[in-house]
Amino acid sequence: MLKRLTITAATLALAACAQEPSPDGPAAETEATESTASRDFRSVMDDHWALSLEESPILAEQLGEESGRGRLSDYSLEGYWEGIEARRALEARLDAIDTSALTDEERLNHRLLSSEIAGDIEASEHPGRYLMFTTYSAPHLSLARVAERARLRRDEDVDSYLDRLDAMPGVMDSVIARLEEGISEGWTQPCEALQGFERTYRTHIVEDPETSVFYQPLVGNTRVSDDDRARAVTTIREGIVPAYERFGTFYEETYTPACRQTAGVGSLPGGDAFYAYRARSYTTTDMTPDEIHEIGLSEVARIRAEMTEVAGQAGFDELSAFQEHLRTSEEYYPKTAEERVSKASTIAKRMDGQMVNLFTVLPRMPYDILPIPLDVAEGTTTAYYSGPAADGTRAGTYWINTTKLESRPLYELEALTLHEAVPGHHHQIALSQELDLPPFRRFGGFTAFTEGWGLYSERLGMEVGFYDTPETNFGRLSYEMWRACRLVVDTGMHSKGWTRQEAIDFMLENTGLSEVNIIREVDRYITWPGQALAYKIGELKIRQLRAKAEEQLGDDFDVRLFHDAVLGHGAVPLSVLEEVIDAWIEEHKAA
Template sequence: MMNPLLTKYACTLLNVLIFVFCCTTIHAQDAKTRLYDLYDEVEEYEDSLRSAGEETAFSTFSIAEREEQDQYWKEKLERLSEIDRGALEWGDRVSYDLFERDLLREIQDHEFADYLVPINHEGGFHTRIVGRANSADPESVEEYEKYIARLKSVPKYFEGNMELMRKGLATGQTLPQKVLTDDYKVMMTSQIVDDPTQSDFYKPFQEFPTSISQDERQRLRKEGWVAIQEAVVPAYQDFLDFMEEEYMPGARESIAITDLPGGEKYYNFLVQYYTTLDLSPREIHQIGLEEVKRIRSEMEAIIKDVEFEGTFDEFLQFLRTDPQFYVEEPEQLLKEATYIAKRMDGQLPRLFNMMPRKPYGVEPVPAHLAPRYTGGRYSPADGETDAGNYWVNTYDLDSRPLYTLEALTFHEAVPGHHLQIALAKELDLPEIRREAGVTAFVEGWALYSERLGLEAGFYQDPYSNFGRLTYEMWRACRLVVDTGMHALGWSRERAVQFMTENTALSHHEINTEINRYIAVPGQALAYKIGELKIRELREKAEQELGDNFDVRKFHDAVLLNGPVPLTALEQNIEDYIEKTKTEAEKEDET
């Protein structure tokens, strides 16, 4: 018979343990509830900022309003820090980290006053509203009248942004002069039309829903025509005059963000923000140099295999100029890209267990963006009735070689951006995990996807395989030139020369890319750093699992938790390896 005293102690201990367990569970649940309630509160606030006044007017925020927003972000960061992260489960800790990351970015951007530069190398406030006009689809007389009201608000909207840019001129916070070349003006001159019916902003008036009467159509067309003629076109002309007479002559000559007050701190923040790893600019620069050396040796092996008689530079020149590598009509390039994409679609089941339900299309880059745009881009679906789109740049076809088209397609469409982004949106995860803009993950996956083409039987043509390598080299060069220009004193000319000597990209693309790295510091580092981490984790899984490695299950482990920081991805793969080992051991026992 058990000692009564021991029985009493055992019951007391059991009650204490139950109490502690319940308190811990309640605390964890409370932390989770507070986290997502705070996130929903911030999302609601951000929605209000996005829609503020924009039903009937385009608007920008004054500096005073931005100061209020900064205080809001700081207050929310303080409230987030009061939530016990350690009490959260793994997935919720990832949500916490993503939320904290976004709040810190808002605060750092404001501290550096990045709002004084509302334009970048390929557009800005003046091109965003063109994109919105191209996608506008009014369905009632009331919606058309709101659209016309927004057109009438364009002059005030432009003036608000020009006021910010003038303040930037006074403090040196501008785009560098070397990014503002003559072709930059095309984004303004393309909207300065003599005939308003030729304007992008007139597109909603070309076709009307059948529910709108002919009389109303005629009235709305006239009012839209007048708004474009009297508000939109003069606003673009004023902005062009401002750019030519004030901004471009007064813009800073330095290209390095670190030359600006607080620039070194901001660049170091951006490096860690985009890569999600604790790496310094100099460490990344060295990684880039090592990758350039490795990839260069693989490129030289292909040159030897095709029996080209000449130097490396001469081979690159051959690729940039020989007509066999280029098409003459935009439709040809679109057809080639579409054919490659459909062939890859047929190979996806070999590589993936789960694929998105959402389809994608192939479209040219919109004309108002094309001159300053890269070779291609992925445009996610806007709504339930839309597909994703793989945009192919058909501008300046002499700079769009066929030998890079396979790599470009796998990066932007499948198995790259479309597969990953569309699948993430369909996962049963909190919104912050589905929508997270973790560049190192998203772009690292897309670059990794270029290499998956080898496993799917592509790159049979040695020139196409060289194109794959030149795309990989391009991303390796980014590690060198981005850090070189912003942290190590490189000139723009030195960066252009480095990429010219090491990639088969056209001169147009190289110049476009260098402008991008200058205008958006740090972002381009994410691609190669992310890809290297995914490849490192795959090699680890292959080595530890041996015959039990299944590439489809590995891809599940990478993709089915949504886009996460690389440290969280590393934990995902560690868990996948241990789980697979345990399952294999159980099978062996039976």
């Protein structure tokens, strides 16, 4: 069990030692009230987690819950609204609990669960439910991932997988129905930002079912009978392939003509209110889009000055000349996909050896480094991370894009790898899953914390010997500038009416990213409003809290313990993180 902060545990302990209450006095009544409140709260947490598993059957199965077997997530609008009504009922039960009778830890859990449920309910007040896909995520891609991650170790695993195959056509039809309603409500994505999206479904429209990704988990598996294989072939041929064909026809003939013509959601009915909500939700702050935009401009100016200094160290009088040199010199780009993955692996191993200098607590779960599947690689970002399986049967994965190598410079790879693997996403997410926390906290979280930590982790490389050339340091700064520009272009498009090209031009002018990467990134921001705001806002808060701790603790500041404290409660809203670190500072002052 990992030790975590309890904000006022010492105060409570002193109070408990101060007097011995009579078993029949007022304290006994308080104890009974606390016990009732705690039981009621545990009941709500249990029911909320049961709802989460009902909505995420694959996670449920990984955790050993029989209810998850053979099922897929429900993408229908009926299922969506049932989930919202269930959350309203949970919210009412939470509101009825006397939080003064809970322990400190329970009060924190109550606060976080209330925030999560309230956020889900508030989301339902906006039409974002119709934006079902982005440049690299979509329900039909999630179905393909079910196949790619299937582990058929037991007979019941085979049965569960085949049942899921049977359910896939119905899921696809419910997705189409939800998107159709989105069209009727005037809520669609812009097709300009979804160039190449057709590949994501056409790759699954195959003549031979045995070549389908959905058949591959059965290949070479001795637990799979001939009848099982025949069943899968029939389902793929008569169910799944036609379902993907229906989706393709719908997308090309119905959705595409209805695509919105603007980059931002501000032009859509209720779009401004939706985006303001997204800005609050993803940053876990009350900042407005205008405030975030100004922070972005300020950060862009600061980072640009640092980039100019690094360009001078490399022998260039002009920043633009150094950027052009980096963009166009073949020496900075991998020749093969294998080279890119290999260099990322080397960087990761080097950082693995430095982790003890940054933390005292490390997760047990390892991670892999793999190429992004080709069905999504060309239309998605340069890398991303997926966490370990809940049951420990699959490591975390740092997925790296190995397409269009001429646009993926090696000098950026140190920052990218530290963000996605360690000390970034893998360290934080794998550690969170091993904490002694309620499951809604171990397997959930807040984007501003998670992505803020990822960006902060890039900077940590400076403290353990990375970025030792002007090129790699410029790569780090370029990545930081990339996240600062996100604040500007995301708010610019969705709140200020910027065009897609204006966003691309702003990033071309201010980052060292290749044009291909910039286009992919801008398209991501267009299709995923607000998410890109989380990185820089979260990182700035972590850096602010570290500066406060260093100033107040002086020589007693230990960066390893600070990092342990930041991560010790899982992913939390930034306001909660500030309270945690303030308490940690006071605890260390008193020690």
